[in-house]
Amino acid sequence: MKAGNKPRTLFEKVWDKHLVVPETAEVPAVLYIDLHLIHEVTSPQAFSVLRRAGLRIRRPDLTLATTDHSIPTIRDIAAERSTAALAAARQVSALQDNCKEFGIELYDVGNERQGIVHVIGPELGATQPGKTVVCGDSHTSTHGAFGALAFGIGTTEVGHVLATQCLLQRRPKTMAISTSGRLAAGVSAKDLILAIIGKIGVGGGTGFVLEYRGDAVSALSMEARMTVCNMSIEAGARAGMIAPDDTTFDYLAGRPMAPSGKQWERSLKNWRRLVSDQDARYDREFSLDVSSLAPMITYGTNPGMVMPIDGSVPLLNGDPALRKALDYMRLSPGERLLDKRVDVVFLGSCTNGRLSDLREAAAVMRGQRLADGVRMLAVPGSQAVKKAAEAEGLDKVFIEAGAEWREAGCSMCIAMNGDQVGEGQYAVSTSNRNFEGRQGPGSRTFLASPVTAAAAALTGRVTDPRRLVS
């Protein structure tokens, strides 16, 4: 902090550095965007607007595209003739045409770097501390794990960024979430963020950028930090951020798009300043000791309807949304979820589709078989994750257990690509949304961590993973 300057939070430092035009009462700020990620589902209409207006793309070099949401995750896509696959194929070819016409780098199916947009940005080293990152996708908050200011935008705004590399934004408020203690065995970053959402609620973060800080967060790996920041949007927050540190720098070193040589040294110096100043003020603060956290599981139809895995579903207390949720889930107030029958297990998504997630699940499942009647999909978040997992034999663990080992993509997280949970079926899913129908019409989702998902796969029941991990 420079003498005389007001202490600033991490968010404020990144925000201030990207102001092209500051905000006034009349107009929002013009904010510069360093990295624009696009995918097939939320971009076609933006390109149409550009084309109609005769606009160019200002910085194709700051734009990266991938296909992830609507692509099937089976190997032989060309042979797939379902309606979902045909519609997806049209979207994908629109993205291919758009990228070609406007000179945007596309990590398409078949490319060894293809994958879920929030998995490949960090993998490529394109996501970096202090950057502003946007994507037409709410889980862009994932990239905040690197100390970037990263948030989801709509398709109109995708058009704005394509044309001007800028967005009109009002400055959000800040909330510090200070963590202490250590996560117990069998309890992971997913449980931590689910517990936080349970505390502040699905709308509790609206209008805020969350900064996760404190010992418990510093102790997390980059992948675990991404899991935490990923679900910031499920608390309604604009973004989630974690100050970069040596864990961050170690992760980025040597990645294809990360700076190297002298430039790396210079970047490192700047990145080290990206911490909230000692006396920086947040608009809201709350603290959490993570030591006593249990594995968490959702019982309802939004991620805030969550409880410790050995808890019981709350009583209605006249809450119409909860009544509707429990009707949909076919659960009763006061019911326990432990030992509840499970039909499907989904391991994957931008929340928990990284190598460490697959490793944790595989460690529980090694040498064992899925319970009778359980279907399990293990879907790596990217082709790079897939390759790395196969190099250590994780694919075999899943396949020998009887699970399906798939190509990289969003898969059952969004169920618009042929992968879905059947009507009325219960799924334990490592993704981020248990909304009605999210995993397929009539699907009923319990969100949980990779180890909890693996435990359910083996027993065919909701199972406390602490029984299986040491």
Place this chain on the structure above:
Amino acid sequence: MQSIKTIRSRTVVLPYADVDTDQIIPARFLTTTSREGLGEHAFSDWRFDAEGKSRSEFVLNQPGAQGCQVLVAGHNFGCGSSREHAPWALLDFGFRAIISTEIADIFRSNALKNGLLPVVVDKDTHLWLLDNPGVEVEIDLQQTTLKLPNGARVGFPVDAFARVCLLKGVDAMGYLLSKQDEIVNFERVRA
């Protein structure tokens, strides 16, 4: 985008809190490359059963909902996915304004950019509207007030810039493009 000055309509009430954009437009309808015609899929899984038959008990399928342009929704409406297909679908379905005590961030931003007006009111006004479905209200964007049937006017916040865009029926792209010099300069200074 159509400009908005006043919206006069009966209300239809969807009382649940935290209605997410996956309900407003399920993901399987997002394989389109156009923004037209999404209204037929708005609230698809709440309006239709698995066989595609209309669920008569659902409020939007009831005769009273016909022609209503104002949706009174529960707290934190539009949470979840950033899909702009949600406001596209609601507009195409016939809605022009959403009244709630809180409207989720990205949905609100998307709605404003398409001429769907988010109206955030106090708890008491909201409760009254939830309890009295079908009343006639008038939303005046010039004055940023909501007029209730008893003649009372309740103010609501709208970002000053978004309000001007809505009144004129223009997108913010023009404004951003007019900042070209500042953007060029910003890039130069940083490089």
